[in-house]
Amino acid sequence: QSVLTQPPSVSGAPGQRVTISCTGSSSNIGAGHDVHWYQQLPGTAPKLLIYGNSNRPSGVPDRFSGSKSVTSASLAITGLQAEDEADYYCQSYDSSLSDFVIFGGGTKLTVL
Amino acid sequence: QLQLQESGPGLVKPSETLSLTCTVSGGSLTTSSYYWGWIRQPPGKGLEWIGYIYYSGNTYYNPSLRSRVTISVDTSKNQFSLKLSFVTAADTAVYYCARRGGIVRPDFDYWGQGTLVTVSS
Numbered sequence: 637q638s639v640l641t642q643p644p645s646v647s648g649a650p651g652q653r654v655t656i657s658c659t660g661s662s663s664n665i666g667a668g669h670d671v672h673w674y675q676q677l678p679g680t681a682p683k684l685l686i687y688g689n690s691n692r693p694s695g696v697p698d699r700f701s702g703s704k705s706v707t708s709a710s711l712a713i714t715g716l717q718a719e720d721e722a723d724y725y726c727q728s729y730d731s732s733l734s735d736f737v738i739f740g741g742g743t744k745l746t747v748l
Numbered sequence: 749q750l751q752l753q754e755s756g757p758g759l760v761k762p763s764e765t766l767s768l769t770c771t772v773s774g775g776s777l778t779t780s781s782y783y784w785g786w787i788r789q790p791p792g793k794g795l796e797w798i799g800y801i802y803y804s805g806n807t808y809y810n811p812s813l814r815s816r817v818t819i820s821v822d823t824s825k826n827q828f829s830l831k832l833s834f835v836t837a838a839d840t841a842v843y844y845c846a847r848r849g850g851i852v853r854p855d856f857d858y859w860g861q862g863t864l865v866t867v868s869s
Contacts, residue, residue, distance in 0.1 A: 638794065672855035674795075681844055681862050682787075682795065687855040725795055729854065733811060737785075737797035 639664060639733075640726050640740035647746040648716045656743045658709045658726030664738060666707035669729040673702055673711045676723040676742075685724070686711060713745070721747045750775040752845050752860035760839075760867050766832040770845030770860060777826050778803045781850030784828045786819065788841040789862075796841075800848055801828055835867045 641659040648654040658671060665671060673686035684693050686702035689709060701712045709728075713720055726740040756768035770784070777784060785800030799809035801819045809817050818831040832839060842864050846856040 670854065674856070681859040682856075683859070684855055684857050687853060687857070693857065727795075727855070736808065736810060739795040739797065742794040 638741040639730055639738040640728060642724075642726060642740040642743045644741070645744045645746065647748055648713075649748045650716055650718065652716045653712065653714045654716060654745065655713075656711045656724050656726075656745070658711070658728075658740050660707050660709075660728060662707060663732040664707075664728050664730040665704065665709060667731045669731070669735075671702065671704055671709035672727045673700075673709075674725045674727065676725065677719075678722070682725060716747055718747050721745055750847065750858045752847065752858055754843060754845050754860045754863040756863060756865070758864060758866060760835055760865060761869050762836055762867055763834055766830070766835050766839060766865055766867070768830045768843055768845075768863065768865070770828050770830075772826045772828075772847075777821060777828065778823055781852075783808075783848040783850075784821065785846050785848050785856070786830045787844045787846055787856070787859075788839075789844070790838075790841040798830065798832075798843075837867050839865070840867045841865060 670688045674682040675685045676682045689704040690702045699715045723742045725742045729735045730738045751773045753771045760766045783800040786798040799819050801807045816833045821828040842862040844862045845860040847858040
């Protein structure tokens with residue numbers, strides 16, 4: 637069981653908007669640790685999608701956005717495209733684990 | 749452009765030691781503020797952080813794997829390595845090496861392509 641909780645799957649039609657949640661606790665996201673998001677296309681390595689809660693690395697389309705609330709974070713994808721079909725993981729740190737790395741369980745995005 | 753490449757045996761016997769190396773090109777392991785780490789993914793499952801190392805040799809390990817993990821660095825070869833001892837079938841996974849930024853950017857911004865390690869007799 638992951639320390640960060642993500643829905644196992646989400647889906648949406650092309651052009652729609654979807655969101656993926658990442659729920660933590662007072663010892664990780666709620667303790668002020670930033671959340672980062674990764675996209676893993678089938679058969680490939682994870683790729684950094686969002687860092688520091690809401691920042692996009694160079695080359696990531698602005699259709700992808702991130703936000704953070706008290707003990708949770710969200711990834712939003714607008715204008716859904718077929719190539720967005722992938723697994724998405726959130727990542728943070730946990731103060732109860734000596735500030736070590738934690739990942740969410742991952743969310744499979746299906747483009748209908 | 750920074751590139752990371754994992755290498756090592758794809759098959760390891762139970763109770764033996766898994767050994768992998770990550771070769772970094774297009775940049776230096778000794779660049780300050782960066783950590784060099786390992787993350788694994790069992791088939792069909794999610795990501796699990798194993799640990800990382802700073803070029804000075806300071807290491808940080810997942811508490812659940814700490815007793816079996818050693819990460820080391822060879823700055824002369826621009827490589828860092830993973831050793832996982834007493835492996836079982838549960839250690840079968842794709843192993844990724846990745847770069848983690850410092851305090852300001854503690855995300856994993858560069859990843860290797862990954863290498864599948866199967867534990868089987």
